[in-house]
Amino acid sequence: MAASCSRCKAPDAKFELRNVATCERRFTVLQRETRASPKPEPRRYVAGLSFGPSSTALTQILDKTARYQASRKGSSPFEPLVVHIDTDLSHPADALDTPAQKLLARYREKFPNVSLECVHLSRVLSVRTIDWTTIPIPADGSDVERLQQFFSSLPSVTSRADSLRLFIRHLLLHVAMERSYSALLFGHSTTALASLTLSEVANGRGFAVPWQISDGLFAVCTYHRAADPAGAGESSQEGSKIQFPIYYPLREILKNEIVTYLSTMPSVQDLIPPVDKTSSSVVSHKDQSIEEVMARYFDGVEGPYAGIVTNVVRTAGKLDRLETSQYCRLCGITLDDEGDSTWAGELGDDPADGSLTLNKGKLCYGCKRSMGG
Amino acid sequence: MPPITCVRCQANKAVVKRPKNHHKLCRDCFIAVFEDEVHHTIVSSKLFYPGEKVAIGASGGKDSTVLASVLKTLNERHNYKLDLVLLSIDEGIKGYRDDSLETVKRNALQYDMPLKIVGYDELYGWTMDQVVETIGKKGNCTYCGVFRRQALDRGAKTLEIKHVVTGHNADDVAETVLMNLLRGDLPRLSRSTSIVTGGSLNDVKRSKPLKYAYEKEIVLYAHHKKLDYFSTECIYSPEAFRGTARSLIKNLEKVRPSAILDIVRSGEDMARLTPDKGQGACACDEGEGMGGCGSADAKSSGNDLAQMEASLKKQPAVNGLETEITSNGAPEVIDSDDVVKLPVRQRRTKESGPVQLQTLGKCVKCGYMSSQAMCQACTLLEGLNKNRPEISIEG
Numbered sequence: 001m002a003a004s005c006s007r008c009k010a011p012d013a014k015f016e017l018r019n020v021a022t023c024e025r026r027f028t029v030l031q032r033e034t035r036a037s038p039k040p041e042p043r044r045y046v047a048g049l050s051f052g053p054s055s056t057a058l059t060q061i062l063d064k065t066a067r068y069q070a071s072r073k074g075s076s077p078f079e080p081l082v083v084h085i086d087t088d089l090s091h092p093a094d095a096l097d098t099p100a101q102k103l104l105a106r107y108r109e110k111f112p113n114v115s116l117e118c119v120h121l122s123r124v125l126s127v128r129t130i131d132w133t134t135i136p137i138p139a140d141g142s143d144v145e146r147l148q149q150f151f152s153s154l155p156s157v158t159s160r161a162d163s164l165r166l167f168i169r170h171l172l173l174h175v176a177m178e179r180s181y182s183a184l185l186f187g188h189s190t191t192a193l194a195s196l197t198l199s200e201v202a203n204g205r206g207f208a209v210p211w212q213i214s215d216g217l218f219a220v221c222t223y224h225r226a227a228d229p230a231g232a233g234e235s236s237q238e239g240s241k242i243q244f245p246i247y248y249p250l251r252e253i254l255k256n257e258i259v260t261y262l263s264t265m266p267s268v269q270d271l272i273p274p275v276d277k278t279s280s281s282v283v284s285h286k287d288q289s290i291e292e293v294m295a296r297y298f299d300g301v302e303g304p305y306a307g308i309v310t311n312v313v314r315t316a317g318k319l320d321r322l323e324t325s326q327y328c329r330l331c332g333i334t335l336d337d338e339g340d341s342t343w344a345g346e347l348g349d350d351p352a353d354g355s356l357t358l359n360k361g362k363l364c365y366g367c368k369r370s371m372g373g
Numbered sequence: 374m375p376p377i378t379c380v381r382c383q384a385n386k387a388v389v390k391r392p393k394n395h396h397k398l399c400r401d402c403f404i405a406v407f408e409d410e411v412h413h414t415i416v417s418s419k420l421f422y423p424g425e426k427v428a429i430g431a432s433g434g435k436d437s438t439v440l441a442s443v444l445k446t447l448n449e450r451h452n453y454k455l456d457l458v459l460l461s462i463d464e465g466i467k468g469y470r471d472d473s474l475e476t477v478k479r480n481a482l483q484y485d486m487p488l489k490i491v492g493y494d495e496l497y498g499w500t501m502d503q504v505v506e507t508i509g510k511k512g513n514c515t516y517c518g519v520f521r522r523q524a525l526d527r528g529a530k531t532l533e534i535k536h537v538v539t540g541h542n543a544d545d546v547a548e549t550v551l552m553n554l555l556r557g558d559l560p561r562l563s564r565s566t567s568i569v570t571g572g573s574l575n576d577v578k579r580s581k582p583l584k585y586a587y588e589k590e591i592v593l594y595a596h597h598k599k600l601d602y603f604s605t606e607c608i609y610s611p612e613a614f615r616g617t618a619r620s621l622i623k624n625l626e627k628v629r630p631s632a633i634l635d636i637v638r639s640g641e642d643m644a645r646l647t648p649d650k651g652q653g654a655c656a657c658d659e660g661e662g663m664g665g666c667g668s669a670d671a672k673s674s675g676n677d678l679a680q681m682e683a684s685l686k687k688q689p690a691v692n693g694l695e696t697e698i699t700s701n702g703a704p705e706v707i708d709s710d711d712v713v714k715l716p717v718r719q720r721r722t723k724e725s726g727p728v729q730l731q732t733l734g735k736c737v738k739c740g741y742m743s744s745q746a747m748c749q750a751c752t753l754l755e756g757l758n759k760n761r762p763e764i765s766i767e768g
Contacts, residue, residue: 156628156629157628158628158629197554198551198554200639201550201551201554201636201639201640201643202625202629202632202635202636202639203632203635203639204631204634204635204636204638204639205639206636206638206639206640206641206642206643207639207642207643207646209639209643210646288628289628290625290628290629290632293621293624293628297621297624301617304679304682305679305682306682307682308555308682311555311556311557312554312555312557314557315554315557315559315562316554318559318647318648319559319643319646319647320646320647320648321646322645322646336642338645339638339641339642339645342641343638343641344413344414344417344418344568344585345414345584345585345634345637345638365635365638365642366635369631369635
């Protein structure tokens with residue numbers, strides 16, 4: 001029964017790692033399989049924190065690394081900033097003592113070697129990497145109200161989830177660039193990347209997949225609002241383009257491995273809300289997003305068929321990253337003119353839906369779909 | 374509650390809610406819209422030329438019956454000047470194919486088209502009933518799928534036809550896209566979404582005019598046109614439609630109806646990102662479009678994920694998702710347990726080594742296109758024939 005650990009030969013291997021019995025101590029080997037980004041010095045990273053298992057594990061690893069680096073003399077500075085984007089639009093942007101901030105305070109106690117910060121989603125409206133004239137954001141009201149109205153105007157749960165994900169990505173990127181950090185880290189596990197890959201495919205953004213899930217430099221285009229107030233409805237001017245590195249350090253680790261890893265650290269595990277057991281039962285399809293359908297699918301696939309999960313990410317990584325001169329003004333990924341010209345499946349799209357034609361040449365297929373249906 | 378009027382003609386009572394976009398249409402408008410969309414597909418992809426002789430791969434199932442009906446209608450309405458022929462494959466499955474072939478025979482009369490039936494027994498010396506008797510029910514779909522691919526081509530050749538159209542619909546194409554991503558099959562990903570396959574590499578080209586048509590709309594079209602089609606599943610793969618990629622697609626469709634077309638679009642775009650840039654379009658992974666068994670390229674029913682996983686494990690241990698290059702070029706050896714050392718990794722110009730491209734040659738035995746010395750059908754036949762040495766098969 002109790003197999004011995006295949007790595008250190010200690011008896012009583014508690015865990016199975018990639019189908020190989022592994023003892024508790026060796027499970028921390030996982031840490032070493034994570035990779036930080038290349039050597040920019042000083043190493044100043046921004047990492048996203050959703051309070052889920054993966055980003056919590058990433059925070060823990062950054063904390064441990066920072067402590068180790070600080071203990072070494074002569075090591076270049078290692079400054080991780082972990083940012084949580086508060087997506088709760090039910091309170092004003094400057095509210096204190098929100099649930100997110102309370103939870104973040106507990107993270108601060110646990111991880112003293114990293115800086116933690118809470119940024120409210122409404123800050124996204126000041127981000128220049130989205131051309132706000134291409135999406136239906138109301139002009140009046142507070143930032144929180146404008147976002148609320150925008151989300152409620154979207155046609156489906158999937159559209160809302162998709163826009164929210166893009167906003168969070170843009171905002172984290174904005175924080176990292178604005179404060180001259182050297183790279184942006186996401187906590188996505190292999191499972192999350194596989195799920196993101198297929199979600200993007202199902203959202204019509206197949207072209208963007210290699211950009212979305214690969215490590216490395218990412219072209220970021222910024223837009224300036226038209227200077228002339230009379231031209232409020234006009235599109236924004238394309239501004240500067242810069243390259244910014246984005247990394248997924250946990251890309252080689254499956255979600256259930258992260259959960260097991262955290263289970264070896266009870267003090268950290270307390271931070272993570274208990275897994276919602278109801279998530280495995282089928283609920284109404286109306287209230288689900290494509291993201292959720294995919295996540296659910298991969299939760300089921302990951303256990304018995306871990307190789308397939310890895311395979312999806314590996315396959316998507318082999319796709320070319322084509323670069324064109326134009327970028328989608330919402331998701332920020334290079335536009336695919338050839339795809340638009342060869343596509344013949346557009347019939348049946350709602351002709352009354354202005355957003356499909358209005359933003360021709362500005363939004364990618366998937367973003368048009370997100371705004372329009 | 375007053376009846377809802379059709380959004381298109383604003384006159385008649387709406388009886389159809391389009392699965393694709395939830396527009397409410399009357400019967401006539403639905404049929405007109407469906408036909409217009411197939412016409413658009415044909416015109417925009419320049420599928421046919423005037424006077425072309427085209428074989429419709431006909432199984433008697435809903436997809437191919439709708440395809441035959443729509444092509445006949447459009448050929449007359451838009452004067453394509455096509456010479457349409459029905460081409461059916463008789464796999465030799467009693468209680469299934471013999472019945473569906475009766476449907477095709479009625480279709481031939483209804484649509485006034487000539488019908489050609491080619492049988493597995495005459496092509497290969499084996500009926501599927503005999504194959505199943507020999508190898509059992511497990512894995513027989515592989516044989517059937519491989520045989521069908523060639524049978525269509527050979528049937529077309531005997532009719533001197535260079536173009537076969539199949540009933541693949543948008544759901545089929547979307548399923549193939551997802552399957553190939555799950556399987557990590559880049560060559561197939563690159564060609565699975567092409568509307569026309571084969572052609573330059575092979576004497577017979579294939580196309581799928583219903584590529585953008587939703588399966589649900591095909592069923593509705595068949596229903597409202599009162600088409601005569603056969604809807605029993607193959608007796609040897611009763612659960613063929615319950616493949617996991619298929620059920621995933623159905624779930625996605627429920628959440629957002631456009632998802633099927635969006636996956637097709639993604640597949641088209643990703644094809645241009647694969648190492649062979651979508652140029653290697655060949656017809657070798659099709660077959661289900663007219664088989665009625667619905668299990669895409671001969672994967673067997675139900676447990677395809679398990680099979681995929683098994684074959685992945687068999688592959689030699691590949692590198693992780695990333696390759697690691699240390700700053701001095703030498704692999705970094707990490708031996709201390711408690712030190713959490715983050716290796717320095719340089720950016721690579723290319724994600725991984727060159728991906729092998731498939732090259733097509735011809736089977737040494739039958740001359741059919743093949744990436745191996747001997748094509749799949751001949752390989753399978755050799756195995757089968759070994760098991761019954763007393764019967765000799767010519768050709």
